[in-house]
Amino acid sequence: MNIKILICDDEPILCKKTQEVIKSIDPNIDADTCYLGERVIDIADKYDIIFLDIDMPGMNGMETASLLRRRGVSSYIVFLTSHSEFMPEAFEVRAYRFLTKPLDANKVSKMIDEIKLEMSSRHKVIIKTGDREYVLSSDEIVYLAAYGDGTYIYTTHDVIDSSKSLKHWAEVLSDKQFFYVHKSYIVSYAYISELGKMSVKLRNVKEEIPVSRRKHKEFREKYISYITTCARKQ
């Protein structure tokens, strides 16, 4: 698999340096550069990984990332910083990692391998609606809600109206990633922000999703094992 990387840093010389580091790991990797956050927005969806400098004039790295996510770009975002302080906003934009400058080739290489592995295990989901067909990666799905015979599929940036029942989706989606919390809701573990007694809060979702009393214990246990497996893999 040939992966494409976009490097964005307002300092052309540092951009070139990063590009060299990546090329030294694997010359087959496509690594393009650009010097402005605004430019990234236009071309980002062509790339698998986006290296973003945080301190940039105009739109800074965090703002760029946030806008990318709002536009539904699901590429891996890696932040480049010169200081190792961590920013809590990074969770919101689902940043994959922070790398400190100067880049350590070993770390970058290890990270690219991990991303490759993750990309190959990404589960594709095809959703057909009346007029079009959506192809999504399963980690873009936040939650699903039943209405009548159909299902609303809430993705990170869109709501898709599927005519298939929630039960159908429960069978299609992997139980490693999703849980059928309530007779009319399925949630993705990846977006849980708070697990309450009777409900669950999801990141960037205003309404709380109810959890049926019967399933609460199983849900908690499965969620803990999801966290454990994810963390161990990293």
Added chain:
Amino acid sequence: MTQILTNTGLYIIELIKLLLFAFGISSVKIKSPKLLAVSAAASVFAVMAISSVLNIYDYAILYGVFASFACIFALEKKRSVLFLLFEYLTICILDITNSNIVMLVTDLQIDRSSSYHEVDFMINSLTIPILLILRLIKSKYADKFPEFRISARYIVLMSIGLFLFMVYISSLTLFSFTGGSTIRDRRLTVIACLSCVVFVAVVFLLFFHKSNSVQKQKEIEYTRDLLRWQDKYYTYLLQKEEETKRFRHDIKNHLYAINTLLEYDQYDELDRYLKDLQIKMTPLNSGIHTGVRLVDVILHELSEEHSDVTVEWEGQLSENTNIAMMDMCTVFSNLLSNAFEAAQKCDDKWVKAKVSSESGALYVMISNSTSHELKYSGGAVATTKTGSGHGYGIRNVEDVVRKYSGKFSIKCSDGAVSAEAVLLN
């Protein structure tokens, strides 16, 4: 046949009362509700079988012993059976009081005829609604109740006391509710029973108070820990500030030197100078940034104290969670100090940490090299440290994990120990 029926019927009533009290009100921990149901059902059949040869009705107290031991397989800690017996004695006192009040009001008398059994049935089940009301009160104020933690010694003492009380009031009852006693005797007996009930209630309140104060004590201890770390954090911050100030002052000189070297085209010299400068700057950025400043300090302190232990830290924490700083502090200070202390004693000294605070939960794994295997005592890890005051660390971590309905485990393999904790937001 009637003997079997009445015996079993009464046993079921007693069993219901005990289960309600023990698991509904005082929430004794059980392994699984299924196991409890099976053992309770099995005990009912056992009573049925026994009563075909022996009239247990004459030894009613045996019901409680039987019922308590029926639950033993389902209990998480076998020791809780003591508590169950204690609760059964409480139920007995409630029963006697109830029946005495009923007999006083209805002018009934104790007799040994079989028609009395039906009355006994009714009177005995009167305690169930009382327990149900207590259960309702508990569920309404559930979050205000601390976890019930009383040492076995207290329970044994109280059980003896309650048993004596029971012997006292039951003989009083027998004396005053059989023929030839005056209404005054009966009233006095009821009053004696009621005072017993009040006494028991006071004892329970005291128990609650005690558990509460233990809890508070613990909180104070945690807060003190947090303050200690915060204090260290500020000292550390001041020290850093001092270093930065010095560096800021120096940078002018450095820039001047660089400029001069550039002016004279001494590139080799410039290269060397810049490399030197980079080395000088590293101590300023040194230390691991975990994402939570207090954890940084804990790590910094411990790695300074155990300077020959190598530390590896993976992942980022976030200060932006629902997990209280105090609890975060408890988890990291205990797990890390245990890890450093154990690693210090080995030839190959290392501590590794892996954390993640993504997706609404905190994941922590801390592993270290060790020279000896872990010891287990009763399912929990035993301390290898000598002297009193040790071995509470892990228990405190477990408390915090329980508070966030998470999971905690310790594993030991090939000369390494790893503790893994998950806390939910």
